[in-house]
Amino acid sequence: MTAALFRRTDEPNARASIPLWRGVDQVPATFGPCVVMVGVFDGLHRGHRRLVDHARSISHDRGLPLLLVTFDPHPARVLGIDRDTSALSTIAYRAELAADAGVDAVCALRFTRELASWTPAEFAREVLADGLRAAAVVVGANFTFGARGAGTVDTLNELGRDLGFTTHGVPLLQVVDTPCSSTYTRRCLRVGDLAGAARALGRPHRVDGHRLGDVVLLADYTALPPTGRYRALVDDREGLVEIDADGRLRILAGDPSPAGRPVTVAFLEHNEC
Ligand SMILES: Cc1cc2nc3c(=O)[nH]c(=O)nc-3n(C[C@H](O)[C@H](O)[C@H](O)COP(=O)(O)O)c2cc1C
Numbered sequence: 001m002t003a004a005l006f007r008r009t010d011e012p013n014a015r016a017s018i019p020l021w022r023g024v025d026q027v028p029a030t031f032g033p034c035v036v037m038v039g040v041f042d043g044l045h046r047g048h049r050r051l052v053d054h055a056r057s058i059s060h061d062r063g064l065p066l067l068l069v070t071f072d073p074h075p076a077r078v079l080g081i082d083r084d085t086s087a088l089s090t091i092a093y094r095a096e097l098a099a100d101a102g103v104d105a106v107c108a109l110r111f112t113r114e115l116a117s118w119t120p121a122e123f124a125r126e127v128l129a130d131g132l133r134a135a136a137v138v139v140g141a142n143f144t145f146g147a148r149g150a151g152t153v154d155t156l157n158e159l160g161r162d163l164g165f166t167t168h169g170v171p172l173l174q175v176v177d178t179p180c181s182s183t184y185t186r187r188c189l190r191v192g193d194l195a196g197a198a199r200a201l202g203r204p205h206r207v208d209g210h211r212l213g214d215v216v217l218l219a220d221y222t223a224l225p226p227t228g229r230y231r232a233l234v235d236d237r238e239g240l241v242e243i244d245a246d247g248r249l250r251i252l253a254g255d256p257s258p259a260g261r262p263v264t265v266a267f268l269e270h271n272e273c
């Protein structure tokens with residue numbers, strides 16, 4: 001089986017290329033043992049990158065590859081939990097950001113109601129130990145997993161002792177007076193605080209889509225700032241975009257590329273005129 005690479009011809013701006021596996025079954029048997037990070041990692045914000053830095057030093061010390069396990073779609077959306085789960089990143093962009101941060105491979109697990117019903121012990125054994133051959137598991141101090149989100153860092157620590165991996169709980173990076181989080185970033189975007197979102201992300205918020213005329217077609221649930229005009233980077237070039245009254249993203253200036261082509265838009269600041 002060949003490893004799917006996230007960098008494809010329809011993914012612009014990809015810099016590094018690492019494997020992006022869809023499901024544990026796609027991970028080559030030769031990959032493990034490895035250091036595994038688990039979570040949604042939407043947007044790979046500065047808190048996530050602190051986790052990656054920590055995990056990278058463990059993978060370096062042990063001479064093992066570093067794998068990021070992400071869930072798709074967001075667990076809270078699948079479970080019908082009433083909270084904003086709008087996406088700060090496509091899975092391909094997440095993998096691109098992970099590569100830039102020094103991750104060796106990404107495995108995106110399809111999050112379903114069936115997976116949600118697995119106990120912490122089942123997930124740790126089937127996915128982390130048997131599926132991925134984890135030698136170390138690195139998560140943030142607030143990480144939860146398994147049915148009803150009952151598993152914590154302590155649970156993982158206990159399970160890992162029997163299953164042969166070490167567990168590392170990393171303190172949460174703060175932004176202003178709250179933990180840096182995807183939720184915080186989405187909240188900033190929703191109220192048009194692009195600077196706040198960029199502070200949490202460590203870069204401007206970027207969306208990935210396809211052009212149809214002047215409209216950028218985006219995946220459902222893409223996180224966008226409110227209606228208005230924005231100075232933006234369109235495929236890394238200065239431009240002007242608009243979120244119209246119907247929530248559509250339009251390119252007003254800055255992208256001469258033909259229709260149907262993939263395009264990225266990074267929001268810089270609200271444009272008053
Ligand atoms: C096997 C498994 C089962 C889960 N079941 C539930 C669940 O029943 N209820 C829930 O709210 N979250 C559930 N989750 C989601 C986790 O609580 C958590 O959101 C997820 O592991 C992502 O971690 P993160 O939010 O720190 O990124 C489950 C996660 C996993 C891996």
Ligand SMILES: Nc1ncnc2c1ncn2[C@@H]1O[C@H](COP(=O)(O)OP(=O)(O)OP(=O)(O)O)[C@@H](O)[C@H]1O
Pocket residue numbers: 038039040041042046047048050051138139140141142143170171172173174179180181182183184
């Ligand atoms: N500020 C942070 N510092 C260090 N690690 C973090 C931070 N935020 C999250 N993590 C860890 O990164 C992994 C992915 O977390 P997750 O995607 O849930 O982040 P989040 O920003 O809290 O998301 P959301 O706000 O959507 O719940 C988890 O192991 C989590 O514990």
